[in-house]
Amino acid sequence: xxxxxxxxxxxxxxxxxxxxxxxxxxxxxxxxxxxxxxxxxxxxxxxxxxxxxxxxxxxxxxxxxxxxxxxxxxxxxxxxxxxxxxxxxxxxxxxxxxxxxxxxxxxxxxxxxxxxxxxxxxxxxxxxxxxxxxxxxxxxxxxxxxxxxxxxxxxxxxxxxxxxxxxxxxxxxxxxxxxxxxxxxxxxxxxxxxxxxxxxxxxxxxxxxxxxxxxxxxxxxxxxxxxxxxxxxxxxxxxxxxxxxxxxxxxxxxxxxxxxxxxxxx
Numbered sequence: 001x002x003x004x005x006x007x008x009x010x011x012x013x014x015x016x017x018x019x020x021x022x023x024x025x026x027x028x029x030x031x032x033x034x035x036x037x038x039x040x041x042x043x044x045x046x047x048x049x050x051x052x053x054x055x056x057x058x059x060x061x062x063x064x065x066x067x068x069x070x071x072x073x074x075x076x077x078x079x080x081x082x083x084x085x086x087x088x089x090x091x092x093x094x095x096x097x098x099x100x101x102x103x104x105x106x107x108x109x110x111x112x113x114x115x116x117x118x119x120x121x122x123x124x125x126x127x128x129x130x131x132x133x134x135x136x137x138x139x140x141x142x143x144x145x146x147x148x149x150x151x152x153x154x155x156x157x158x159x160x161x162x163x164x165x166x167x168x169x170x171x172x173x174x175x176x177x178x179x180x181x182x183x184x185x186x187x188x189x190x191x192x193x194x195x196x197x198x199x200x201x202x203x204x205x206x207x208x209x210x211x212x213x214x215x216x217x218x219x220x221x222x223x224x225x226x227x228x229x230x231x232x233x234x235x236x237x238x239x240x241x242x243x244x245x246x247x248x249x250x251x252x253x254x255x256x257x258x259x260x261x262x263x264x265x266x
Contacts, residue, residue: 003095004123004148004171007046008205008227016262017222019044020207021255022099022231023238024051024067025084026076032244033071034084036251040234041094043252044259049126049229052081052100058129063232066239078104078113082120089121097124097150105138114141124148124171132165139168150174153198155191166202172227173202176210188217192224199226215261223264230258 011018021040025033040048051064053071060068085096098117105113105127117125124147130138132151139149148170153162155176166173175198177191188211195206208221209229221228237254241247 002123002146003093004047004097007095008172011046011262012205012226015264017218017225018046018205018207018227019218019255019259019262020047020049020097020209020227020229021045021234021258022049022051022064022209022229024053024064024071024235025081026053026071026074027067027235027238028070028244028247029074030076030080030084032247034087035244035248036238037084037088037094038091039248039252040255041088041092043255045094045255047095047097047227049097049099049231050081050085051231052078052098052104054101054104056103057101061232063235063239067235078108079116082116082122085117085120085122095123096121097126097148098122099126100128102127102130110138110141114138114145114147118145118147122147124150126150126152126174128152132161132168135168143170148172152176155194159197159201162198162201166198166204169202169204172205172207173198174207174209174229175225177208177212188212188220192221195225215257218258218261219263222262228258228262 008018053068053076142149151165151168153165153175175195191208195208198206205226207227207229208225212228212230213233218228237250238247241250
């Protein structure tokens, strides 16, 4: 998790939130995904969330669901995602958090997935449907390999439960700004206020995601969040562009605009 901690610390030194960009691995296929990941890193992303496509997502809105479906049709598997990270590591040291669901981890085995992820160059995991009460064995496997576990905190999470969840975190905690799926509209002012409250219960950085789409959204959170996560807007840009080169150009322009918005008002 060294790369994660360094990226977050660098953003803090620069008095800005870290920019976290989500990409669904395998959308439209793995070769282009690799080029997209490198493009995102070059455009200024501090951290990349690499989505592991899954057939039955519960937290993803329609945009990311379609990205996941395209990736599955293209034959993307968890081993294929890890190979993508392995190849990315030959070109970039951008931190990578795998974002996904527990079923593929269970199918391959917690110990095997943790070891393979560390070998590939993954820095951490965010597992949407793995509650803290059930996460202990996987977190233990991750820590054997110095991999971070990034837990989710929802608007409905009680203060007592926040403390429990934060106790499992290693690099940062992820605040879900809405009681809904990715890409839905969010009250970012309320989200920023809740992030401030969460920060009182943990010394770790607090990232805000779900509903963060535009440079204006990022500007609204600069100074109020330690990191901002943008996913559906990136997947939309990939979906809309007609060719691989057009996808790269669209994503580069979007990420650069988001990165420029990561400034705090004096």
